[in-house]
């Protein structure tokens with residue numbers, strides 16, 4: 001979308017230029033450095049998929065509509081057989097991900113902590129949670145965070161028909177585009193329950209499947225100290241950390257990140273977001 005209202009948000013997204021190139025290696029994607037663009041551009045350049053100009057004689061040979069992708073259609077990706085579990089690249093880089101939100105009671109506090117340390121993260125949101133919290137996605141866009149698709153109602157996709165999976169994913173990408181300014185480039189199956197249809201549909205919609213390396217299991221509410229220990233003990237180059245900013249009482253998650261985030265930074269880690277190469 002090229003709506004003027006999104007230019008302010010997009011200036012962050014586009015900072016540093018596009019990172020276009022080969023497909024990511026299996027099981028890992030490149031992390032951007034702190035100086036890199038925090039996102040790649042999602043939409044192809046205007047005209048990139050435009051049909052060539054046709055002379056009058058060509059009208060009968062080639063219809064003017066119906067045989068090409070819509071202008072804003074996502075680029076189809078290679079269908080993976082397993083999700084990406086970690087990021088590649090040199091250095092002590094990690095990716096922070098927060099699932100199931102946004103939630104007005106918890107997400108703003110997490111965003112505050114990320115802002116305090118000038119860190120970018122990924123938020124895999126559920127469409128039904130975005131409806132009443134669009135301003136939180138706008139804030140994520142302004143801060144340079146990456147928003148991914150976590151379905152509309154958080155179902156177990158392996159229990160659904162293909163048409164139902166498609167509806168869950170498409171509706172969520174639609175509301176993300178509305179609230180965030182771009183369609184998501186990343187997808188995460190609820191409960192990590194992937195199936196072939198989810199991989200195929202995600203690729204069709206231009207989204208890469210991202211899983212995680214370290215699960216904080218904060219949804220069990222094990223205590224702030226336990227969550228902090230799990231992140232700090234699991235820290236390693238390439239790790240993708242899973243936390244949750246909704247789905248229950250996440251006050252432990254909010255308190256824990258205030259402890260483990262400065263610890264990771266003091267330990268020399270760059271908290272970054274993955275670079276999509278499409």
Ligand SMILES: [Zn+2]
Nearest residue numbers: 099100190191
């Ligand atoms: Zn989830």
